[in-house]
Amino acid sequence: MSPLEKGFLLLAVVKMIAVFSMVMVGVALLTLMERKVAGWMQNRPGPNRVGPMGILQPAADGIKNFIKEETRPVSANSFLFLLAPALSFIPAVMLIAVIPLAAPLPVDFDTVLPLIGRVAYHGLMPIAVADLPIGFVFILAFSSLGVYGIALAGWSSNSKYSLIGGLRASAQLISYEVAMGLSLIPLLLISGNASFSDIIARQQQGLWFIMPLFLSFFVFLISGFAETNRLPFDLPEAESELVAGYHAEYSAMKFSLFMIAEYAHIVTVAAMVATLFFGGWDIPFTHWDERGGLLQTIVTHGFFFAKMFFWIFFVMWIRWTLPRFRYDQLMAVGWKILLPLSLGYIMVIAIAIQVIEHGFGWTDPRAEGLSLFVLNLVLGWLVFWVLDSGRVVRGIAPRARSAAASGRGN
Amino acid sequence: MAIGVKVMKRPSDEVSYIRATLKGMALTFKHMFQARVTMEYPEAKSTDDWRIATRWRGTHRMMTDEQGRSKCVACGLCPQVCPANCIKLVPGEDEKGHRYPLIYEIDEFRCVFCGYCQEVCPEEAIHVGVHYENAEYSRDRFVYDLERLQAQTHPVSTLWDPADPRGQ
Numbered sequence: 001m002s003p004l005e006k007g008f009l010l011l012a013v014v015k016m017i018a019v020f021s022m023v024m025v026g027v028a029l030l031t032l033m034e035r036k037v038a039g040w041m042q043n044r045p046g047p048n049r050v051g052p053m054g055i056l057q058p059a060a061d062g063i064k065n066f067i068k069e070e071t072r073p074v075s076a077n078s079f080l081f082l083l084a085p086a087l088s089f090i091p092a093v094m095l096i097a098v099i100p101l102a103a104p105l106p107v108d109f110d111t112v113l114p115l116i117g118r119v120a121y122h123g124l125m126p127i128a129v130a131d132l133p134i135g136f137v138f139i140l141a142f143s144s145l146g147v148y149g150i151a152l153a154g155w156s157s158n159s160k161y162s163l164i165g166g167l168r169a170s171a172q173l174i175s176y177e178v179a180m181g182l183s184l185i186p187l188l189l190i191s192g193n194a195s196f197s198d199i200i201a202r203q204q205q206g207l208w209f210i211m212p213l214f215l216s217f218f219v220f221l222i223s224g225f226a227e228t229n230r231l232p233f234d235l236p237e238a239e240s241e242l243v244a245g246y247h248a249e250y251s252a253m254k255f256s257l258f259m260i261a262e263y264a265h266i267v268t269v270a271a272m273v274a275t276l277f278f279g280g281w282d283i284p285f286t287h288w289d290e291r292g293g294l295l296q297t298i299v300t301h302g303f304f305f306a307k308m309f310f311w312i313f314f315v316m317w318i319r320w321t322l323p324r325f326r327y328d329q330l331m332a333v334g335w336k337i338l339l340p341l342s343l344g345y346i347m348v349i350a351i352a353i354q355v356i357e358h359g360f361g362w363t364d365p366r367a368e369g370l371s372l373f374v375l376n377l378v379l380g381w382l383v384f385w386v387l388d389s390g391r392v393v394r395g396i397a398p399r400a401r402s403a404a405a406s407g408r409g410n
Numbered sequence: 411m412a413i414g415v416k417v418m419k420r421p422s423d424e425v426s427y428i429r430a431t432l433k434g435m436a437l438t439f440k441h442m443f444q445a446r447v448t449m450e451y452p453e454a455k456s457t458d459d460w461r462i463a464t465r466w467r468g469t470h471r472m473m474t475d476e477q478g479r480s481k482c483v484a485c486g487l488c489p490q491v492c493p494a495n496c497i498k499l500v501p502g503e504d505e506k507g508h509r510y511p512l513i514y515e516i517d518e519f520r521c522v523f524c525g526y527c528q529e530v531c532p533e534e535a536i537h538v539g540v541h542y543e544n545a546e547y548s549r550d551r552f553v554y555d556l557e558r559l560q561a562q563t564h565p566v567s568t569l570w571d572p573a574d575p576r577g578q
Contacts, residue, residue: 040442045450321434328415384428 088149165245
């Protein structure tokens, strides 16, 4: 191997270890954050017994899960039963590999290391484990792989609750996968590339995609919730109906793997929302962050983390606000609202881009973004009018008054 | 529509989803900054909102006189009235003719904490206590003997008084 290849591999391994350990520690802390947020939203202090402010609670939970008894139902298919947690855990953790976590870092070294030999690297190092040119497709592919783990867990446990949970998970994830994938097509139409670094670069030139592609964001956010199996889409586990759904028969670390997978999915969805719609590591209103350098990398990582953290918090916020869907309502939302919405939106955006770029000849990303933003204001207003019977736009008072006038209001 | 799902006829033009969600989120967010209502038990045992009732009937306490002897005269009324049959009393008598309990044991596991023993006691010797921290490492520690009953220091229950039915 040439020194350059060795240098690339060395950096990749270092990044891999760093990102993996960050995700695992982050996921552990997220379980604490979830319980803290739950507590605060219910006027409770949340866990505060282990360590200062309960900060060591995840460690205590981890140790507890390691020393708990591993149970296995007698009639379970033991091979698949063991395989399922791994199958749901691995894709969830792999997803974070392609997301750029900060501005690329200029790296330049040429040195001789013991055991490895001469290693060298020149140029910008992307702060992502793998800056794939098809990163976007990779995410869609691997996020849908997670359903195998869940469906297998439900089926191999040989328990009715688990089976129903597994079936629900597969139906739900497949339905929302469609809407999720389609909702991102307009984004590809604008950026013209499936690599995350190019999507971020396009957002730096123009507007963050939340503005020109608001409805994409809306659909993506909802299907993202469905992908993470979180409330209000937690029908696969639905503890009030299905005990614990697909992981009802799991204990100890195998159960923990499902939890880790769920939180890793939250991290991924939050990171994707931040990357695809909020400019990734971009710092708004300045081009300082694109110059490259160690300080830029650190600061942009801070910005990326802040955006991601907000969306992680948002996921928890929603969880403690909304109740669970009924199953047929869930399917109706997926197939009857989100799918037609995203399909129609692709049409509209495709036509709009054609008109803007070739009709008006505005190829500047900012002008294009702004004109799409104006279009989205109108579209968003219309969609919310239809979806919400005009209430979000018109307010509650005229409705109540007309209801009272017609004698139905009470 | 799934089989057998009862569909309510709702005024669909008055149903709000997004607005309702936003309102709910505003509410939960507001709650994050409100005062916590949790009483953190081992540190705080009572707050302004909650303290243990004076008529709480917990584990027993035997009152003692000035010489530190139990007030019990072994009359046998409390084992007689006890509905759970949890009091074991063996009476004894000293040379001056004073009756006293040779054995006085209460099985707190059998006890139903009705408080009849306190009510029936002519000497105001046995009482149920305002007390709830009773953890022990073994079951046999829950048979309280006379010495242990006397050693308790917690406040005793105020029984229901017909003259003051609301406990004021």
